[in-house]
Amino acid sequence: MKIAILTSGGDAPGMNVAIRAAVRYGIKKGHEIYGVYSGYVGLIKGDFVKLDHKRMSGIISMGGTFLKTARLEEFKDAKFQEKAVENLKKKGIEGLIVIGGDGSYRGALALHNLGVKVVTIPGTIDNDIYGTDYTLGFHTALDTIVSAMDKLRDTSVSHQRCSIIEVMGRNCGDLALYAAISGGAEILVTPEHKLSKEDIIASLTQYKKEDRTHAIVVVTEHQMDVFEFAKEITEKSKFTSVATILGYVQRGGSPSAQDRILGTRMGAYAIDLFDQKISGVAIGIENDRLVYLPIGVVINNKRPVNPLYKLVTEVS
Ligand SMILES: Nc1ncnc2c1ncn2[C@@H]1O[C@H](COP(=O)(O)OP(=O)(O)O)[C@@H](O)[C@H]1O
Numbered sequence: 001m002k003i004a005i006l007t008s009g010g011d012a013p014g015m016n017v018a019i020r021a022a023v024r025y026g027i028k029k030g031h032e033i034y035g036v037y038s039g040y041v042g043l044i045k046g047d048f049v050k051l052d053h054k055r056m057s058g059i060i061s062m063g064g065t066f067l068k069t070a071r072l073e074e075f076k077d078a079k080f081q082e083k084a085v086e087n088l089k090k091k092g093i094e095g096l097i098v099i100g101g102d103g104s105y106r107g108a109l110a111l112h113n114l115g116v117k118v119v120t121i122p123g124t125i126d127n128d129i130y131g132t133d134y135t136l137g138f139h140t141a142l143d144t145i146v147s148a149m150d151k152l153r154d155t156s157v158s159h160q161r162c163s164i165i166e167v168m169g170r171n172c173g174d175l176a177l178y179a180a181i182s183g184g185a186e187i188l189v190t191p192e193h194k195l196s197k198e199d200i201i202a203s204l205t206q207y208k209k210e211d212r213t214h215a216i217v218v219v220t221e222h223q224m225d226v227f228e229f230a231k232e233i234t235e236k237s238k239f240t241s242v243a244t245i246l247g248y249v250q251r252g253g254s255p256s257a258q259d260r261i262l263g264t265r266m267g268a269y270a271i272d273l274f275d276q277k278i279s280g281v282a283i284g285i286e287n288d289r290l291v292y293l294p295i296g297v298v299i300n301n302k303r304p305v306n307p308l309y310k311l312v313t314e315v316s
């Protein structure tokens, strides 16, 4: 069978690993594998490249995605989706592996509904996809954040300051939550765990009274203007505060061992699913076992709030 593979939405460390596994295992299982450049952009342009074993050499340790990625608003339009299907048909490609996040999954479902055999792999640092404990790239981004937090703690302690650290995650607080636990943050603000500015300032005022040398506040993006809030804390709590937005550094870097294993397992599993004539599904990992659910189910459900939230306050 001819199978195409693409990466879409925000890049995530581990995307290359999943491509490598799907290509090498897919070829061993007798398939022809094609790469599509720049996600859905390449699909509507017909920008395909045949991939072989050798082309996958050396990419296991590379961050980003060698196939490039894109966000393409127009792909919500049926006209462009039909063009994509036409281009796949022209090449005789029956199967498509989409590595991306929740947005990409919507495009993938549209293609599935138009008759393409689609399997999706959760590739996003945000960990915001239903039906999987972890998305590909989450742990590498988390490691990057924790390493930055350790550095920020050094200078916070030296200056006896409060450090506010804004991390990515869009509408999902998992990066902030796991970072808060791993990096020893005192306070955590996420979309699922909102705290009022007054409560945060009251806690920091109390910490200052207890003579704590520093404090770390981790905040998911879009929750507040962290620079303005740092000024407000400094004025109201006597805890001099500074803010850092970690930004795109969180999306880059060599995938962690955990993401390499996850990407390899998921990439190979996608091929196994095609061989079992299963498509229209999203791959996930639950309790360390590979699983799959219909893409529509994954899109229409929200992950339950993480039970680890309690732990942050218990140990702060
Ligand atoms: N409702 C939709 N229908 C079809 N395609 C969509 C839809 N929503 C998003 N997409 C496609 O998926 C791309 C990536 O989505 P986005 O939300 O930006 O990233 P991610 O997939 O990483 O969550 C979009 O730019 C668009 O091309």
Ligand SMILES: O=P(O)(O)OC[C@H]1O[C@](O)(COP(=O)(O)O)[C@@H](O)[C@@H]1O
Pocket (backbone or CB within 6 Å): 009, 010, 011, 071, 100, 101, 102, 103, 123, 124, 125, 126, 168, 169, 170, 221, 251
């Ligand atoms: O690259 P952009 O378009 O600025 O997007 C930033 C967003 O992408 C992410 O890094 C990853 O999100 P997606 O995986 O959904 O694309 C989010 O954490 C962040 O909000």
Ligand SMILES: [Mg+2]
Pocket (backbone or CB within 6 Å): 009, 101, 102, 103, 124, 126, 128, 170
């Ligand atoms: Mg997303």
